[in-house]
Amino acid sequence: MVHRRKFIQVSAWGSLGLFFNKQAVGSNINEALKGQPVVISTWDAGLEANKAAWEILGKGGRALDAVEKGVMVTEASRNCCVGLGANPDRDGFVTLDACIMDEFSNCGSVAFLERIKHPVSVARKVMEKTPHVMLVGAGAQQFALAEGFPLEEQKLSPEAEASYQEWLLKSEYRPPVINVENKGHGPFAPARLSNGEWNHDTIGMVAMDTKGNLSGSCTTSGAGFKMRGRVGDSPIIGAGLFVDNEVGACTATGQGEDVIRVAGSHSVVELMRQGLPPEAACKKVIERIVKIKKEKAKNIQVGFLALNKKGIAGAYAIHPGFKYALKNGQQEILMEAKSYFAE
Ligand code: ASP
Numbered sequence: 001m002v003h004r005r006k007f008i009q010v011s012a013w014g015s016l017g018l019f020f021n022k023q024a025v026g027s028n029i030n031e032a033l034k035g036q037p038v039v040i041s042t043w044d045a046g047l048e049a050n051k052a053a054w055e056i057l058g059k060g061g062r063a064l065d066a067v068e069k070g071v072m073v074t075e076a077s078r079n080c081c082v083g084l085g086a087n088p089d090r091d092g093f094v095t096l097d098a099c100i101m102d103e104f105s106n107c108g109s110v111a112f113l114e115r116i117k118h119p120v121s122v123a124r125k126v127m128e129k130t131p132h133v134m135l136v137g138a139g140a141q142q143f144a145l146a147e148g149f150p151l152e153e154q155k156l157s158p159e160a161e162a163s164y165q166e167w168l169l170k171s172e173y174r175p176p177v178i179n180v181e182n183k184g185h186g187p188f189a190p191a192r193l194s195n196g197e198w199n200h201d202t203i204g205m206v207a208m209d210t211k212g213n214l215s216g217s218c219t220t221s222g223a224g225f226k227m228r229g230r231v232g233d234s235p236i237i238g239a240g241l242f243v244d245n246e247v248g249a250c251t252a253t254g255q256g257e258d259v260i261r262v263a264g265s266h267s268v269v270e271l272m273r274q275g276l277p278p279e280a281a282c283k284k285v286i287e288r289i290v291k292i293k294k295e296k297a298k299n300i301q302v303g304f305l306a307l308n309k310k311g312i313a314g315a316y317a318i319h320p321g322f323k324y325a326l327k328n329g330q331q332e333i334l335m336e337a338k339s340y341f342a343e
Contacts, residue, residue, distance in 0.1 A: 037057045037058070038057075038311050039053040039057055039067075039207040040207075040324055040327075041070065041071070041203055041204060041305070042201075042202060042203055042204045042303065042322075042325075043202075043323055043324070043325075044334060045073075045079065046205070046323075048077075051332075052070045053069060053207055060209070060210045062211075062215070063102075063207040064100070064103070066209065067205045067217040068100060068121060071205050071217045071218075072118050072120060075118050076118070078159060080159070080160070080163070080201065082203050082221060083117065084096070084116075085159065086160060087164065088224070089226050094160070095229075096114070096119040096219070096222075097113070097119065098110055098120040098219035098234065099120075099217070099218050099236070099240065099241050100124050100127060100218075100241075101215060101217075101237060101243040102215045103243070104245070107127055108124055108127025108130075109123050109134040110134070111137070111235040112140070112229060112231055113136075113140045113141055114141060114154070115153070115154055116144045116149050119219055122143065123235070126140075134235065136231070164225075202234050202240070203219055204218040204240060204251025204252060204253055205251065206306070213245060214243050214245050214249045214307065214309070216242070218251050223255075232256025233256035233259035234256060239252065239260045239263060239266070240259060242265035242268070244273070246273075247308065247309060249307050250269050250272075250281075250304055250307075251265060251304070252265050252302065252303065252305075253303045253305075255300045255302055261289075262285055264285055265304070267288070268281045271285070277308070277312065278313060278315075279315060280314070282304035282316035286317065287340065290340055305324045316337055316338055317340070318341060319339050321339075323335065324337060
């Protein structure tokens with residue numbers, strides 16, 4: 001097993017240029033910047049989403065507002081796996097899952113939501129305006145409409161329509177695994193862009209504000225061509241996202257079923273509570289999944305991304321290729337997480 005961590009893309013300014021040295025690996029960066037506001041998010045799309053979150057964090061705003069605004073950027077963009085532009089389920093419908101959690105352990109979630117552009121904002125309304133944590137399906141949509149969210153057209157994006165037509169040729173239901181040999185062309189996989197880079201899938205975001213408060217959000221269309229009604233880990237508090245303002249926060253991406261079975265994000269936060277740094281905590285839970293899945297772990301991807309109360313970030317995945325974006329007052333970077341299996 002070979003572990004590696006590398007900078008994928010870096011832009012920065014000021015005296016922290018020294019951190020671009022390849023020897024200055026992620027943990028050193030985080031050590032130097034601890035205690036400052038910071039936002040981290042999954043996959044390449046995190047770079048753009050972090051910028052929007054920083055508009056709030058950089059002005060001393062609340063982490064909760066930052067993590068909502070941040071992932072809304074991805075929800076509004078056309079991509080394979082987040083928002084209404086995403087790949088549909090097997091019946092041709094895009095169904096969305098999202099959740100949000102704040103520093104007081106308030107949380108809200110929506111699942112199997114259709115025709116609403118910003119599920120994360122509906123999740124926030126569930127958190128703030130109802131006595132519940134989670135609304136699903138028609139009930140979630142009904143609530144969203146009552147809250148003034150517009151009902152969007154039921155139409156696939158051109159990219160999703162093309163993927164769906166291609167999928168229909170075989171209509172093959174494959175169990176939700178990542179085909180590692182193909183570098184991730186499974187239903188949970190990030191789509192490969194023509195420039196050879198990997199597109200994002202689920203976006204999970206965690207932020208710490210100037211008061212040191214933590215919040216997180218997670219939003220996705222789930223697995224492309226999933227069974228109708230399938231809900232993954234992303235809207236499940238404790239699986240796709242967990243925030244404990246005394247300890248830290250974590251979000252997950254990848255095969256949701258395997259994140260759920262280990263209460264993934266909650267487990268990572270509990271390990272941080274016991275004193276593990278974020279990356280080590282993520283690694284322990286990845287190892288737990290690999291142990292459970294045995295040989296099958298070779299064909300699934302899961303990645304965890306965590307932030308502790310000191311503002312130190314860490315991530316770990318089953319397979320290479322899981323990237324995360326980090327932004328604070330000095331830097332804006334895209335990193336690749338270490339992984340259990342080497343490339
Ligand atoms: N975790 C998401 C789900 O299982 C998918 C993903 O992150 O790619 O729905």
